[in-house]
Amino acid sequence: MVTDIASAKAVTDKLANEVGQIILGKEQEIQLALACILAGGHLLIEDVPGVGKTLMARSLARSLGLSFSRIQFTSDLMPADVIGVSIYQQNDNRFVFHKGPLFAQMVLADEVNRAAPKSQSALLEAMEEQQVTVDGESWELPQPFVVIATQNPAHQIGTYPLPESQLDRFLMQIGLGYPSEPLERKLLRGDDRRGMLKTLRPQISGDELPALQHAIKLVEVSEALLDYVQALTRYTREHPDFELGLSPRASIDLINAARAWALIQGHAGVQPEDLQSVFAAVADHRLRLNSASGAMPGQAAMQVLAEVAIP
Amino acid sequence: MDKLPPLHEPDAQDKRTRILWLLTVVLFVSLPHLLHVNIWITLLLLGVGAWRYALEYRNWGMPSAWIKVPLVFAALxxxxxxxxxxxGVEAGTALLLVMLALKILETKxxxxxxxxxxxxxxxxxAAFLREQQLWAIPYILFGVSLSVAALIQISRVGAVLPSRQVITKTAGLIIQALPIMLVLFFLFPRIPAPFWAMSTGGYSAQTGLSDQMSPGDISSLSLSDSVAFxxxxxxxxxxxxxRYWRGPVMTYFNGREWSWADRGEPIVSVEDLLVGGTYYEYELMLEPHGREWLLALETPVQWSQGKAYLSANLQLISQTPVQQRIAYTARSYQLARKQVPDVERHIQAMRYxxxxxxxxxxxxxxxxxxxxxxxxxxxxRVLDMFRQQDFYYTLRPPRLGNNPVDEFLFTxxxxxxxHYASAFATLARAANIPARVVTGYLGGEVNPINNDLIVRQxxxxxxxxxxxxxxxxxADPTAAVAPQRVELGLDEALSDRDFDFRRNMRNTQxxxxxxxSLDAVNAAWNRWVLAFGxxxxxxxxxxxxxxxxxxxxxxxxxxxxxSLLMAALTYYLRFSIRSNKxxxxxxxxxxxxxxxxxxxTRHRSEGPASFAARASRLRQTDRPQIELxxxxxxxxxxxxxxxxxxxxxxxxxxxxxKAFEPTSG
Known part of the structure; x- marks a missing residue:
């Protein structure tokens, strides 16, 4: 089905189009989210409530033909609420594992920073391992498995912000932001978005996503581009503005994300612009700025891009 | 991506270009020789070149061995x-040219x-065997560049290079070779004599000095402006x-012809001379003339030419013929007297x-x-006779018969x-006064540019x-007849109308x-480059x-x-290769x-595609090139x-x- 870049691009175009009908004016973010999924990563959306985080996740799941479940994270959420629970079956005289909401191809973890670290790590471990272990028994998670977590930056009291080590598990962190005024007007005039969601038709089946994910390997990564990646990570490690630079895992993620982005653009090889396009999403949440530096949080990635020359 | 032009594979056009390059070089480098060799060699070379080009052009096959082998033997x-x-030089270059022509038929x-x-x-x-003048250098240098360029084109795997790239590449190669050339020029062991034997008999055909003098046989003396020294x-x-520059001294007279017989003459050592008066020190650069004599003011007592001696006639003689341009310093005293006991026996021959x-x-x-x-x-009294009676100085004297001195003096x-020297010496000998005729040069022109004295033939x-x-x-009887010849030079002494043109030419300021000016440059070239022995x-x-x-x-x-040079070059190349990786x-x-x-201006963090998009927006007319x-x-x-x-x-x-010329905003 997708054996070359052109046909892969055709598919991703359709996907982006479909999601774009629901989420207006967020082409960049939609493409980033798609790239994240194509690169086999998990996505963290950080933004204020009501800008369409959930809607984005739902429409992505629907157009990708993925099974979807939503977990609302609260402070009293227990790991079992996420993973599932073993219940004693009297008929069979044994414990039977009841799968939790985690067992879906796309899981929306809403307000992930509200839950206690124990529950958070249950999710994060599952993201990493692609399986859960209950009572010494391992359960494979459905494939493909994509987690989209959301965070609310505004209300930090009584929350448990994800530590850097955990943030690293998310390939990308993006924000959505308010829509522009004309688009918001269109939103106000238009149909109910949740109702429209039902009209979305899957563009591919869930089984086809792995093939699409595999297609990013068709995009070439040249030595010149690797030079650029290394120049960027070197800058974050050496520059005094940064307390924490980018890890090798971040570099790998960068390349994969850039490959996926390049595929969406239809490029045969990753170009510097492809890397630049995904850089903020991939790097920003992994960089910790020195408190002494005057740089604005969230601007760190832009600063790196502006400073580092393309080799 | 499909807008790109197709890859340029080497094709028939490239092959033709290569052959054309080669033929150009062949023609260029053989041109100096073609003026000297027999006409059939020129015709052969041109014919074969045209044939070879036609073969390439028409895509015909190369001639077979059945044609080539007999051709080689026939040419030989x-x-x-x-x-x-x-x-030898002549036959050797001819052979080289012929073989080159035939080799062209083998270029596959x-x-x-x-x-x-x-x-x-x-x-x-080989062209240097014929011509070492300054003007030959630019020609040869251009020939060298041309061959380097041709070699570059020939050794290309794919298509031939555009001319601009060839020029820069050639220049680069030649500049790299220059220091090596200089080291070899200064330090390569010089052999005292040229190892190619200059066996051309070319010198005797030129005007200049000879080992015999027979004024009665000459009816017209041609003048050559070529430099003697x-x-x-x-x-x-x-x-x-x-400025009497003494050359061959003629001592034997058979009634018609004076001849030089100095080779067997006893050698005078400088210690045997009594010297006095003012002396002149000078450096003389002698053009090759193929004979043994060296020129010097009278009387040389010191000279730097190692293998030269002073003959009994006080003539400076080299042991080997002057086959290449040589330079020597000398010191000459105006007054010199030989004080050897057997002088009388030596003098006796001069009365004959x-x-x-x-x-x-x-x-x-x-x-x-x-x-x-x-x-x-x-x-x-003899000199007075020349002075007072109607003797004329001319370069077009009548031919004289069996008693040339009689005819000259009385008819x-x-x-x-x-004529005057011969007649004077004869009159002296007739009165039992020992006399001899000295040939050489008189005067010369001072070049105000470098203060060199140029003495011409x-x-x-x-x-x-x-x-x-x-x-x-x-005793210079010519001075008695035409004092201007001595004081002002030949041109002033001439009265014939025929020489007006020549005089006019030289008088044109x-x-x-x-x-x-040209002579000054040539002299410097000779002094510093050619004479570097x-x-x-x-x-x-x-x-x-x-x-x-x-x-x-x-x-x-x-x-x-x-070794140092090569090390430096290697280091430089390595360095430069690293810098333009x-x-x-x-x-x-x-x-x-x-x-x-x-x-x-592209920002350093601006990717090529974004830069192209921005540039195309700003320079609409250049959009196609920028995008391509x-x-x-x-x-x-x-x-x-x-x-x-x-x-x-x-x-x-x-x-x-290279072709991209953006419009400026």
Whole structure:
């Protein structure tokens, strides 16, 4: 089905189009989210409530033909609420594992920073391992498995912000932001978005996503581009503005994300612009700025891009 | 991506271009030889060149061995037949040219073409056997560049390079070779004599000095402006009337012909001379003339030419013929007297006159001597006769018969220096006064540009020397007839209308100035480059601190210098290769620079595609080129992984960028 870049691009175009009908004016973010999924990563959306985080996740799941479940994270959420629970079956005289909401191809973890670290790590471990272990028994998670977590930056009291080590598990962190005024007007005039969601038709089946994910390997990564990646990570490690630079895992993620982005653009090889396009999403949440530096949080990635020359 | 032009494969057009390059080089380097060799060789070369080009053009097959082998033997025989030899400069170059012509018929592979161009190098070198003048240097240098360029084109795997790239590449190669050339020039051990034997008989055909003198046989003396030698005085330049440059001294007279027989003469050591009066020190650069004599002011007592001696006639003689331009310094005293005991025996030969020849002269001499009080008085009366009676100085004297001196003195009375010198010496000998004729040069022109004295073949002169009171005195009867010849030079002495043109030419100030300037350059070239022989080489080494430089020092020094040079070159190349690791990046930088010059500057973190988009927006007219170049660059840099950038595409990109001229905003 997708054996070359052109046909892969055709598919991703359709996907982006479909999601774009629901989420207006967020082409960049939609493409980033798609790239994240194509690169086999998990996505963290950080933004204020009501800008369409959930809607984005739902429409992505629907157009990708993925099974979807939503977990609302609260402070009293227990790991079992996420993973599932073993219940004693009297008929069979044994414990039977009841799968939790985690067992879906796309899981929306809403307000992930509200839950206690124990529950958070249950999710994060599952993201990493692609399986859960209950009572010494391992359960494979459905494939493909994509987690989209959301965070609310505004209300930090009584929350448990994800530590850097955990943030690293998310390939990308993006924000959505308010829509522009004309688009918001269109939103106000238009149909109910949740109702429209039902009209979305899957563009591919869930089984086809792995093939699409595999297609990013068709995009070439040249030595010149690797030079650029290394120049960027070197800058974050050496520059005094940064307390924490980018890890090798971040570099790998960068390349994969850039490959996926390049595929969406239809490029045969990753170009510097492809890397630049995904850089903020991939790097920003992994960089910790020195408190002494005057740089604005969230601007760190832009600063790196502006400073580092393309080799 | 499909907008890109297709890859340029080497095709028939490229092959034709290569052959054309080679044929151009062949023609260029053989041109100096073609003027000298037999016409059939020229025709053969041109014919074969045209044939070879036609073969390529029409795509015909190469001639088979059945044609080539007989051709080779026929050509060999033809050279042997034409030149009666296959060695020597003339026959050798002829053979080389013929074989080169035939080799052209064998040029199939790149290797063959390389062989032909190697023969061309040899031909260029051979051109120096004929011509070492300054003007030949630019010609040969251009020939060298042309062959380098042709070699570059021949050795290309793909398509031939555009001319601009060939020029830069050639220049680069030649500049790299320059230091090596200089080291070899200064330090390669010089052999005292040229190893090619200059067996051409060319010198005797030129005007100049000879070992015999027979004024009666000459009815017209042709004048040659070619330079005989140049002199640089260490101090004041003597006045024109003192500048008697002594050459072959004629001592034997058979009644018609004076001849030089100095080779067997006893050698005078300088210690045997009594010297006095003022002296002149000078450096003389003598053009090759193929004979043994060296020129010097009278009388040389010191000279730097190692293998030269002073003959009994006080003539400076080299032991080997002057086959190449030589330079020597000398010191000459105006007064010199030989104080050897057997002088009388030597003098005796200078009284000899053949019996029965020129009887009228003999009778006249005896009569005049009897009327004179002394030998000196007699000779003065003879000079007075030349001065007062109607003797004329002309370069077009009538031919004289069996008693040339008689006819000259009593009938024709027209002649040039040789006639007067011969008649004067004969009259002296007839009065039993030892006399001899000296040939050489008189005067010369001072070049105001470098203060060199230029002595030309047209300054050749002959005068007499007589033995009076135990000393040789110079007597120049020409001075009695035409004093201007001595004081102002030949041109002033001429009265014939025929020479007006020549005089006018030389009097044209601008023309004359140009001639003198050119001569100054030529002299410097001769002095510093061509005359750089073994002597100058050991001087150089002595200045560098070697006590007694020998061949071993020279070879050692050369080896060390060359090694250092090669090391430096290697280091430089390594360094420069590292600094321009990626030609692709350089090309792209050139592209960015061109756009920056037009006002669109790429930020260092701006990717090529975004830059192209921005630049295209700002420079709408250049959009197609900007997009094409950027597409190629992205393809080469970001989309071809695992292999080096394909050279062909790289070349195309280079050309695109070179041709790219953005409109300025």
């Amino acid at each position: 025989a033809a050279v042997g037949f034409t030149y009666r030899s296959i060695t 592979t790149g290797r063959d073409l390389t062989v032909v161009s190697a023969i061309c190098w040899f031909l260029m070198f 140049r002199v640089r005085f260490n101090g004041a330049i003597p006045p024109a009337s003192e 006159l053949p019996t029965g020849r020129n009887p009228e002269t003999l009778a006249f001499a005896l009569k005049l001597r009897n009327e004179s009080s002394s030998d000196k008085d007699y000779l003065n 024709s009375r027209r002649g040039f220096c040789e 047209s300054d050749a002169h002959a005068w007499a020397e007589v033995w009076i009171d135990g000393n040789w005195l110079r 601008l023309f004359h100035q140009a001639i003198l 073994p002597e100058m080489q050991s001087d150089l080494l002595r200045n560098a601190g070697f006590d007694k430089p020998d061949m071993r020092d020279l070879v050692l020094l050369m080896a060390i210098s060359l 990626d030609p692709l990046l350089q090309i792209y930088e050139t592209f960015c620079k061109k756009l920056a010059a037009s006002g669109v 170049i950027t597409q190629m660059y992205i393809r080469l840099r970001y989309e071809s992984v695992g292999s080096a950038a394909p050279t062909e595409e790289l070349r195309q990109l280079t050309e695109l960028v």
